[in-house]
Amino acid sequence: MSLWTDLIEPAELTGFVRAAFEETERAKGLLARFLPNTFVPDVLVKFAKGEAGLVEEASYRAFDAEPEVIAPGRLGRVIIELPAIGSLKPVGEYLQLRARGASDEVLRDVVLKEALRSVQGVSDRTERMRGTVLATGKATIDQENFTTEDDFGRDPSMTVTAATLWNASGAKILDDMIGWADAYADLNGERPGALVVSSRIARAIRAATEFQVKLIDGASRAASMDQVNAILDAEGLPSLVVYDRRTQRGGKRLRVLPEDTLLLLPAPVDPDAEAASAPLRLAREIRAQGRRVGLALRPATGIEPYVDILGEFDMILVMTVEPGFGGQSFIESMMPKVSRTRKAIRDAGLDVWVQVDGGVSRSTIEKAAQAGANNFVAGSAVYRAEDAAAEVEALRQLAAPHVH
Numbered sequence: 001m002s003l004w005t006d007l008i009e010p011a012e013l014t015g016f017v018r019a020a021f022e023e024t025e026r027a028k029g030l031l032a033r034f035l036p037n038t039f040v041p042d043v044l045v046k047f048a049k050g051e052a053g054l055v056e057e058a059s060y061r062a063f064d065a066e067p068e069v070i071a072p073g074r075l076g077r078v079i080i081e082l083p084a085i086g087s088l089k090p091v092g093e094y095l096q097l098r099a100r101g102a103s104d105e106v107l108r109d110v111v112l113k114e115a116l117r118s119v120q121g122v123s124d125r126t127e128r129m130r131g132t133v134l135a136t137g138k139a140t141i142d143q144e145n146f147t148t149e150d151d152f153g154r155d156p157s158m159t160v161t162a163a164t165l166w167n168a169s170g171a172k173i174l175d176d177m178i179g180w181a182d183a184y185a186d187l188n189g190e191r192p193g194a195l196v197v198s199s200r201i202a203r204a205i206r207a208a209t210e211f212q213v214k215l216i217d218g219a220s221r222a223a224s225m226d227q228v229n230a231i232l233d234a235e236g237l238p239s240l241v242v243y244d245r246r247t248q249r250g251g252k253r254l255r256v257l258p259e260d261t262l263l264l265l266p267a268p269v270d271p272d273a274e275a276a277s278a279p280l281r282l283a284r285e286i287r288a289q290g291r292r293v294g295l296a297l298r299p300a301t302g303i304e305p306y307v308d309i310l311g312e313f314d315m316i317l318v319m320t321v322e323p324g325f326g327g328q329s330f331i332e333s334m335m336p337k338v339s340r341t342r343k344a345i346r347d348a349g350l351d352v353w354v355q356v357d358g359g360v361s362r363s364t365i366e367k368a369a370q371a372g373a374n375n376f377v378a379g380s381a382v383y384r385a386e387d388a389a390a391e392v393e394a395l396r397q398l399a400a401p402h403v404h
Contacts, residue, residue: 196265
């Protein structure tokens, strides 16, 4: 039986897992839009409590006069040590027996499927931790083998309970929501951008007297979500976001967010936003400086959102590894994206380069060129060669027959 490292290079598996995690987060990680993943070059994270809230405003002064001294606030420093996360699945005797005689391709597929299951497990645990932080203001881990708690310093006044439970008579749901939103704005300087609730809370809101729809015969019925959101909008409140994701641990189903909780949160970030939040404007600003402009797409980012503005760019870079480190293996599944990019350029009658970067070597450059690439970045293949210049020429010769 082959070792898994004989079936797939560790660097390639790392790239595959990173791309799969991003895709899973994009598809299922709603709370990642409020607490997005951020790369840090350390296992320690440092920040000040309350540093994202209102700050003391500056004051005017006469010329040559000393500026007013602002007393330091009581923010307090927070240092969090990031724990490791992962899962281990031993290959038992039964699977080892079944694997006898299987081709390397079949075994490779098994490795990738198990990697995807691990990715799902990591994504589920990460999302549940986001839910814990958003609901309590603390990152709490209470496992048999590991316990810790980190306080993010949320103002205690931001955790409140309705005076009358929302499923009881006399509840004033709309008044509660308006009051909480006002308190949120007083502390943060702006109103909330999202209201996240469970289906149970959403049903209670729809059935509340304040939201019920009066019928012609004098009866009433529960409001639809559109009708609820129209009332909220009229009061300057954001629309409801219904969220009921569950995870599993030890065979037990767990809710990511408590079922009886309403979260007032900032507006969500766009999970598809790359380094440039306004690529069209940035491209034009760069071109105005007499420079060429390129657009880089990570493995999980499609070309489709940019098809209508391809003429604003001189080059489209399709990453064939996850950006971050060299030596990764070429992700061949990116070739359809290269082909779609080339077709869109050709259909629009444009002269735009299509570049690939990552894992480019003698064994992969022809695939990329055939798919539609006409510009190539080769790192490890060149620098590890005995004769770098000869290697570059060999790569050029392999790509040359495929002209675009």
